[in-house]
Amino acid sequence: MPSAERPERPPRADARRNAARVLTGARQAVAAHGLDVSYHEIARRAGVGVGTVYRRYPERGELMEAVLLDLLGELTAGAERALSRGADWPAFTRFFTDLALRTGGNAGLSASLDDRGGPRVAAARRQLLELLRRLTERAQRVGTLRPDLCWYDLPFLAKAATSGAGVLDLSADPRRAERCIRVVLDGMRPPAAGPGQEGPAAGPP
Structure with missing residues (x-):
């Protein structure tokens, strides 16, 4: 036997x-x-x-999937923490700061993740974006985030705040990146009430 x-x-x-x-x-x-x-x-x-x-x-695809799932998982955990801590501005800013620092400093997040990472990465990306949408809309409901922003704007604003290590032969450092993030966040606060305020921007096509 x-x-x-x-x-x-x-x-x-x-x-x-x-x-x-x-x-x-x-x-x-x-x-x-x-x-x-x-x-x-x-x-x-x-x-x-x-x-x-x-x-x-x-297989290269298996390694890239592991890398992207690891990174997206960390961002998702941060978004879930922000949602669990109530609709306060500090919770939103902590998540946005983390998103900005990671997207600005990670060339891999600028690629087509769905094409390069496979279905598990695509699902993880969609989960993160859904949490981002919920965070954005909650902040707007309580009046801490300007109403003319769309959740779709936030990843671009986050990346723009930390878009490179230097420009015009001027080098950036972590403190400078954090200062730029604070300036962007200040611009995301609701403007003073007045006529002619625009409605929410359009989302993805």
Whole structure:
């Protein structure tokens, strides 16, 4: 009689460490260079051999999916925290600041995520955007966010606030980025009541 199948052994500690290092290195490389970054650059940032990256993620799509799900999951968790803390302006600003810093500093988020990450990434992106819509509309209902904004505007405003490391030979630093975010947030507050106020902007086509 055939012997019973042995249960799968859990990965060794060093294999788990290498897997974590590969994912961290891939996130850093994608942030700097986008989703077309080479496995050699990922391996360099992870501090492992390129063979380790290929063994862990033989398919590029699988690795890019893991990177994007990790990043979108963090943004989604931040949006959920903001929604759970009540309709106050500080909760909204914390989420917007996190969104701005991550989108401004991550080249991978400028790519077509649905095409490059597969259906799980597409679902995660839609979930994040739905939370963004709810945050925007709640802030407008309580009067903390100007009514002529659409939720669709917010990712563009977030990216514009931290759109690059420098301009005209002037280098940016984290404090400068945070200052720009504060200026953008100030502009998102409701204007003084008066005639001729525009209605909400149009959303996506």
